[in-house]
Amino acid sequence: MTLRLFVPADAGALAVGGDEVAHALQVAANRRKVSIEIVRTGSRGLYWLEPMVETVASAGRSAYGPVTAADAESVLDAALGGDDKHPLHLGRPEDVAFLKTQTRLTFARCGIVDPRSLDDYRAHDGGKGLGRALQMPPASVIEEVTQSGLRGRGGAGFPTGIKWKTVADTAADQKYIVCNADEGDSGTYADRMIMEGDPFVLIEGMTIAGIAVGATQGFVYVRSEYPRAIAVLNDAIRAARRGGMLGRDIAGSSFAFDLEVRVGAGAYVCGEETSLLDSLEGKRGVVRAKPPLPAHKGLFGMPTVINNVLSLASVPIILEKGAAFYRDFGMGRSRGTMPIQLAGNVKYPGLYETAFGITLGELVDGIGGGTRSGRPVRAVQVGGPLGAYFPRSLFHLPFDYEAFAKADGLIGHGGVVVFDDTVDMAKQARFAMEFCAIESCGKCTPCRVGSTRGVEVIDRIIRNHNRADNTALLEDLCHTMKFGSLCALGGFTPYPVMSALTHFPEDFGAPPKLQAAE
Numbered sequence: 001m002t003l004r005l006f007v008p009a010d011a012g013a014l015a016v017g018g019d020e021v022a023h024a025l026q027v028a029a030n031r032r033k034v035s036i037e038i039v040r041t042g043s044r045g046l047y048w049l050e051p052m053v054e055t056v057a058s059a060g061r062s063a064y065g066p067v068t069a070a071d072a073e074s075v076l077d078a079a080l081g082g083d084d085k086h087p088l089h090l091g092r093p094e095d096v097a098f099l100k101t102q103t104r105l106t107f108a109r110c111g112i113v114d115p116r117s118l119d120d121y122r123a124h125d126g127g128k129g130l131g132r133a134l135q136m137p138p139a140s141v142i143e144e145v146t147q148s149g150l151r152g153r154g155g156a157g158f159p160t161g162i163k164w165k166t167v168a169d170t171a172a173d174q175k176y177i178v179c180n181a182d183e184g185d186s187g188t189y190a191d192r193m194i195m196e197g198d199p200f201v202l203i204e205g206m207t208i209a210g211i212a213v214g215a216t217q218g219f220v221y222v223r224s225e226y227p228r229a230i231a232v233l234n235d236a237i238r239a240a241r242r243g244g245m246l247g248r249d250i251a252g253s254s255f256a257f258d259l260e261v262r263v264g265a266g267a268y269v270c271g272e273e274t275s276l277l278d279s280l281e282g283k284r285g286v287v288r289a290k291p292p293l294p295a296h297k298g299l300f301g302m303p304t305v306i307n308n309v310l311s312l313a314s315v316p317i318i319l320e321k322g323a324a325f326y327r328d329f330g331m332g333r334s335r336g337t338m339p340i341q342l343a344g345n346v347k348y349p350g351l352y353e354t355a356f357g358i359t360l361g362e363l364v365d366g367i368g369g370g371t372r373s374g375r376p377v378r379a380v381q382v383g384g385p386l387g388a389y390f391p392r393s394l395f396h397l398p399f400d401y402e403a404f405a406k407a408d409g410l411i412g413h414g415g416v417v418v419f420d421d422t423v424d425m426a427k428q429a430r431f432a433m434e435f436c437a438i439e440s441c442g443k444c445t446p447c448r449v450g451s452t453r454g455v456e457v458i459d460r461i462i463r464n465h466n467r468a469d470n471t472a473l474l475e476d477l478c479h480t481m482k483f484g485s486l487c488a489l490g491g492f493t494p495y496p497v498m499s500a501l502t503h504f505p506e507d508f509g510a511p512p513k514l515q516a517a518e
């Protein structure tokens with residue numbers, strides 16, 4: 001009998017020895033003359049347990065982690081003998097608290113399936129959304145996405161169905177679907193996990209988008225720092241073509257759709273949709289003025305849907321189970337689930353997919369277990385480098401687009417970076433301006449010049465040089481950047497700066513803020 005073992009080959013698992021563990025397990029099996037099959041999966045997203053090795057037991061999967069190459073012999077013996085006393089034995093992965101309390105819709109297969117096998121994808125319910133979409137008129141597919149309440153997971157939270165309808169309603173000989181896989185936000189890795197762990201769900205989502213709006217060609221724009229994701233995605237695209245999920249006559253229908261992966265050279269601003277389109281066209285990535293919207297004139301001047309990986313990867317389950325199923329999760333105008341990524345100084349870093357509405361405190365103190373350093377949590381930055389820093393006094397905030405906007409913050413792509421009490425918030429504010437100065441595309445003055453002036457003003461505040469005047473100047477500069485910048489790089493940099501100044505004034509040499517004033 002052959003023992004099946006599942007060893008993640010996700011970049012996160014590889015970084016901590018995933019390949020070495022797989023090799024050591026094979027060597028140990030050869031020595032014992034037992035037959036094993038090692039399936040290289042993506043990650044379940046429980047990164048402090050990687051490499052997490054799974055085997056098939058009578059009650060489903062059984063996991064061990066974190067496994068090193070030195071543990072391979074004993075882990076294999078335990079797996080062969082069904083011994084659950086091994087010190088690294090975790091039981092059923094679904095019973096690990098971090099996973100048990102999640103609602104995995106978009107990430108349902110991630111870490112479970114062989115990401116390069118279309119058969120495995122289909123064996124785990126993959127392809128059903130596309131099957132249903134092919135039975136519906138394209139306008140009904142768009143209506144289903146609109147009714148689900150899905151909003152863009154790339155940052156802006158724009159309703160996906162409305163974007164698709166705009167493209168569908170714009171007449172053109174050629175339309176495009178562009179997937180934004182630039183994933184430049186600090187502390188984010190959900191797009192990478194999908195591309196490395198369940199790429200067919202993205203391919204299926206893009207194909208459904210193509211059918212819905214009348215586009216026959218798609219591009220996935222991936223950052224060059226994701227070589228593993230690029231390789232897995234390309235293999236999956238080839239398998240999808242062979243299996244009839246891409247190409248002419250998709251699944252025997254009259255629809256055609258194909259996909260290509262394009263690799264970005266690595267600029268944060270190339271994640272901004274119009275800059276990305278320039279980059280895709282072979283130009284330097286510079287932000288375009290809107291209008292025209294990409295939905296009217298996008299890639300090569302043609303109507304283009306541009307969506308984040310997670311937005312597109314959420315479409316198959318919406319089509320499979322219906323809009324109402326998806327819409328039933330969440331709160332307010334934030335419907336469905338959000339794959340939240342816990343990172344930074346956190347005890348349990350990982351991907352936590354849950355319905356909107358969970359509070360920051362539940363996430364950071366509960367699910368994340370506080371800091372890895374064991375010191376008190378002082379601040380969390382949510383939504384990448386353009387997101388606000390929140391103090392503990394705002395930990396009651398629910399994960400909801402509108403609640404975060406009301407608190408002068410943003411959910412963005414769902415990255416949560418945790419800091420302990422050793423963080424210097426004036427330095428963090430300076431870093432936000434410096435980051436903007438380095439990454440600015442240079443097209444507009446408030447961002448190009450303002451960010452450099454911002455670094456200088458914060459430096460003067462830190463040196464206690466005319467602190468009151470310079471603090472007022474910083475506030476004025478942030479106001480100009482917020483309202484005068486062409487895109488959100490310059491426009492949102494004031495969020496981390498102003499939140500640091502507002503919530504942590506003592507780090508800028510001012511009296512501490514009273515808790516009750518929050």
Ligand SMILES: Cc1cc2nc3c(=O)[nH]c(=O)nc-3n(C[C@H](O)[C@H](O)[C@H](O)COP(=O)(O)O)c2cc1C
Binds near residue numbers: 156307311
């Ligand atoms: C500076 C900047 C960087 C951005 N980076 C990304 C990114 O890496 N990935 C992404 O999906 N969206 C990014 N966005 C948002 C995109 O402009 C756009 O809103 C998104 O791709 C639309 O897809 P969605 O509606 O599915 O979210 C960025 C925006 C700005 C201003």
Ligand code: SF4
Binds near residue numbers: 269440447485
């Ligand atoms: S805000 Fe910055 S990145 Fe955006 S268009 Fe202006 S200069 Fe370019």
